[in-house]
Amino acid sequence: MPATPAWPPRSAPRLFVVPELAEGAMVTLEGNPAHYLARVMRVAAGDTVILCDDITGEWAAEVAYAGKRHVEVRVIRQMRGREHVPDFWLCPALIKRDRFYMVLEKATELGAARIVPVITRRSVVDKLNLERAQTVVVEAAEQCARTALPDLAAPAPLDRLLRDWPAGRLLFFADEQGGAPVGDALRESEMAAILVGPEGGFDDAERAAIRQLPQARPISLGPSILRAETAALAATALFMALAGDWRG
Incomplete structure (x- = not known):
């Protein structure tokens, strides 16, 4: 039986976002972040992205909608808290x-x-x-x-x-x-x-x-x-x- 792939995948795109993140939150990305995800990384609904907010840490999220002007993602779960910085x-x-x-x-x-x-x-x-x-x-x-x-x-x-x-x-x-x-x-x-x-x-x-x-x-x-x-x-x-x- 093949091994279950790790989730989230290590290759998932990473982005810093402005709003504070929480489990279940919907985040709308516009401008350069949306262009990067939709046009460069070519994400589609169901794909995984990693979000950081510089407040709570790092979260795995799932793309709900990927359009030409904006991308909507649903925050699934926290992966790491914000790191300690010297x-x-x-x-x-x-x-x-x-x-x-x-x-x-x-x-x-x-x-x-x-x-x-x-x-x-x-x-x-x-x-x-x-x-x-x-x-x-x-x-x-x-x-x-x-x-x-x-x-x-x-x-x-x-x-x-x-x-x-x-x-x-x-x-x-x-x-x-x-x-x-x-x-x-x-x-x-x-x-x-x-x-x-x-x-x-x-x-x-x-x-x-x-x-x-x-x-x-x-x-x-x-x-x-x-x-x-x-x-x-x-x-x-x-x-x-x-x-x-x-x-x-």
């Missing part, structure tokens, strides 16, 4: 669009709780399309089966970021002029943030302002001069390994 903020300086989108994508995959884009004097970019950036974040979470989305903030000038910095949160900043070994520093706190500069690094005035912040801790990311996007993602991965959810 209390880690990534504060990367704005860099060229495609490279910054890669930072957003990979930081989401790695599990950052909050991403705060920063505008510095040497930033070659001072604007961010937040709608597109949020789409990058959502698609990254869907692709790697996360059940939580990072909070994506609007870009903030460095001076404002420092002025409004919360008292109880350490701010590790990658200082190309040197600092504590990153492996030692990141074990200091499980509620922290990492600040990474742009391609040209922080200027002297910015570096002095950061160091004046009581919560600031300069760190070194090793002997090599890393690109801005490499430094941001390497620091995020190190935090997850040393103080985050990679410890098991």
